Amino acid sequence: MPESKPLRASILIISTTASKDPSTDTSGGVLTEVFEKDGAGKWDIQEVEIVGDDVLDIQRSITAWADQEDAVNLIITTGGTGFAIHDSTPEAVTPLLHKQAPGLVHGMLAASLAVTPCAKENLQSVLKLLPHACLQAAGADSRTLHKGGVKKLEQDAGLGSTVSSQPSHSHGHSHGHSHGHGHGHHGHAMPTRHTTPSENPRSNDPSLGPTRRSRSSPYPMLSVDEAIKLIKEHTPAPHITKAKVNGILVGSVLAEDVTAAEAVPAYRASIVDGYAVIVSSGKISSKGVFPVASISTATPGEIAPLEPGQITRITTGAPLPPGATSVVMVEDTALKTMTEDGKEEKEVEILAEDVKDGENVREVGSDIKKGEIILKKGEEISAIGGELGLLASVGRADVAVYKKPIIGVLSTGDEIVEHNRPGELRLGEVRDCNRPTIISAVRGWGFEVVDLGIARDKPGALEETLRAALRKVDMVITSGGVSMGELDLLKPTIERSLGGTIHFGRVSMKPGKPTTFATVIPSQQLSLYISSCCLLYITSPEYHLLDYPEF
Structure with missing residues (x-):
């Protein structure tokens, strides 16, 4: 076996229970014993660490081992691979891997399921194959490693002929030491790193020249x-400033809650085209023919009060005349007579029988009440979210925002x-x-x-x-x-x-x-x-x- 010193391994136990009470863990000792008994003296256990079932804690431990000055060759994890809500080891480890070794995974599963699906059998099934994989992952020349053929590889790994079908040549980069050292994509070459960062206090000093610059990043x-x-x-x-309510406001973030300066609608308005009427005792005063006393359209202006026995022609969105209680849809009426010039309605027959007080009327503040909070501090004014229109609808001329x-x-x-x-x-x-x-x-x-x-x-x-x-x-x-x-x-x-x-x-x-x-x-x-x-x-x-x- 062309190695000059033992390979270095670390064991990470993922268990919230064991992280709180390490005495409850037995897997660390079991895995360490496997390395000692079955590792043929090729392994040196650097550290056994216990963390809880937390993605960031798992990743932090793995990257710390992978990025230290003399990175470990192998990281073994156990725990957190089930279906419980907090089992998150695969989700934590997968993003850190550059290469995966499905052949080793299948070998571990086959060997362990033949006995019992535990960590001990998983490790034993592939332990003799891992030195070769670690050496290749560390950058060793494949031609030199493979010199002598499969028989030599089996002999170096301590494998007998009975296991010659095992993937002894597998390039199992299943540990995490190669993650994060490159940003290549679309087939670009990945940077190769053979050492790990040390904790230097400052960045490169350009005045010292290349021979004195940092050889590894000083930042964890x-x-x-x-x-x-x-x-x-x-x-x-950030600074807070007043900004006008217009298109320039897009992209700004509100620095305070915004309240409505006025109600929407600000007046009682009809929601249909029809006739404003007076309802008495819960129903229209008399079903029949009524004179059209006035016209109310969606334009500003004074409207004469409506008297009992009269109706007002009204359009959608127009204000009800004072005294009116409800609106009858035009579909529920019939024209009876016209003015002498034939241009306006003189009398209209109401056909509806059960008109209620407030029917077909949009009440004051039914959309937004005066003083109501319409937008919260921290909300962004977008181009398409309707925030500008909302501010404009309640009469806000300016608002407090964080200065962009x-x-x-x-x-x-x-x-x-x-x-x-x-x-x-x-x-x-x-x-x-x-x-x-x-x-x-x-x-x-x-x-x-x-x-x-x-x-x-x-x-x-x-x-x-x-x-x-x-x-x-x-x-x-x-x-x-x-x-x-x-x-x-x-x-x-x-x-x-x-x-x-x-x-x-x-x-x-x-x-x-x-x-x-x-x-x-x-x-x-x-x-x-x-x-x-x-x-x-x-x-x-x-x-x-x-x-x-x-x-």
């Missing part, structure tokens, strides 16, 4: 939820050229597709955008560009310059030149692992900044830096 890996929590904790409260930042979009990199530059690309040049994409996305959310162009990979030039940007806009979204190369200058520029404090530098997501958030307190400028993409937001005595990777 956080979950997306943890990153968002930190951003919320360190982002200052003006957003600048910046690309960085010596290799970046304008997307519309004529001519063919030279070797090493890349057209800037990120900036137009980000600009259109930000505008789509209703924000004002300033195009800041392309900044070159020069420390002084980048600092000057960022300081100039802060004088124009409230936020800067940038693309590029946040990886581990000596020309990835955004983090050190923010940290060293602008005096920033980086709160996190990596997030467990693909794409997006080198996502960074920091606060900066410049002398007289206050902003929020997010890089690659980067966001810079002026609101209170600090910047905020959030780094996203390139799209």
Whole structure:
């Protein structure tokens, strides 16, 4: 077997009960014993850890082992794979895997079900196959490993001829140590990483040159939820301003509850075309022929009071005349006589027999009452959600909203050229597709955008560009310059030149692992900044830096 030292394994036990009382767990000891008795001296157990049935806790433990300086070769998990509500191990582990080994899975199932479906039998069934798989996953040359053929592999693994049908050549990358090290898709090559990050205190110092730069990220890996929590904790409260109720309000977020300044409708209105009548003692005064005393249409103006024995012709949405109680639909009437000029109704017969008080009438405030809360603090004013119309309908001329930042979009990199530059690309040049994409996305959310162009990979030039940007806009979204190369200058520029404090530098997501958030307190400028993409937001005595990777 071409290994020089034992392979390193860690065991993760997923059990809420055992995490509270480790004495209740027996699986950790059983699995450790399997490695000792059946592992042929090829394994060194690094750690046995117990966590509860929580996706983030499971992922945090696995990524910690996978990203440490000398990453383990194998991670064994047990527990949390059933059908109970809190059994979530597969959901936690699957997103961390780059490759899966279904052959090993079937082998484990077949072996364990022949006895009993327990962790011990699962591990025993594949343990002798795992050293070969781990060596390949760690980057060993396959040709060298396979020299000597299947018989040599079986001999190295301690397998007899009776198990020669087992997938001894399987490339079982079933552990999680290779997750998160690349953002390739659509067939792109994945970056290969052979060591893991150490906890260095600061980002690269460009003045020291490539021989002194950090060889691994100084930032621990956080979950997306943890990153968002930190951003919320360190982002200052936005300014509150009054904004006119018009189209410019789209995309704004309300800073207070909004109440109706007036009722809707503001008057008793008819919901049909017909005739306003007076109902007495719960029914129309007399079924028969009535003179048409007036006309009420959906136009402003005074309407004469309606007297008993009279009716008023009324249109949909028009106000009822004073004294009227109900409306009879035009379909329930008949024309009896007309005026002398033949242009208007003089008398109309009411055919309805059981008209109730308030029938076919929309009462004052039946849609919205005066003083009623119509929109809540924190709601967004959208272009198609009807919020603008609702505000306008109750007479609100302005509302309190959180001030929308003006957003600048910046690309960085010596290799970046304008997307519309004529001519063919030279070797090493890349057209800037990120900036137009980000600009259109930000505008789509209703924000004002300033195009800041392309900044070159020069420390002084980048600092000057960022300081100039802060004088124009409230936020800067940038693309590029946040990886581990000596020309990835955004983090050190923010940290060293602008005096920033980086709160996190990596997030467990693909794409997006080198996502960074920091606060900066410049002398007289206050902003929020997010890089690659980067966001810079002026609101209170600090910047905020959030780094996203390139799209």
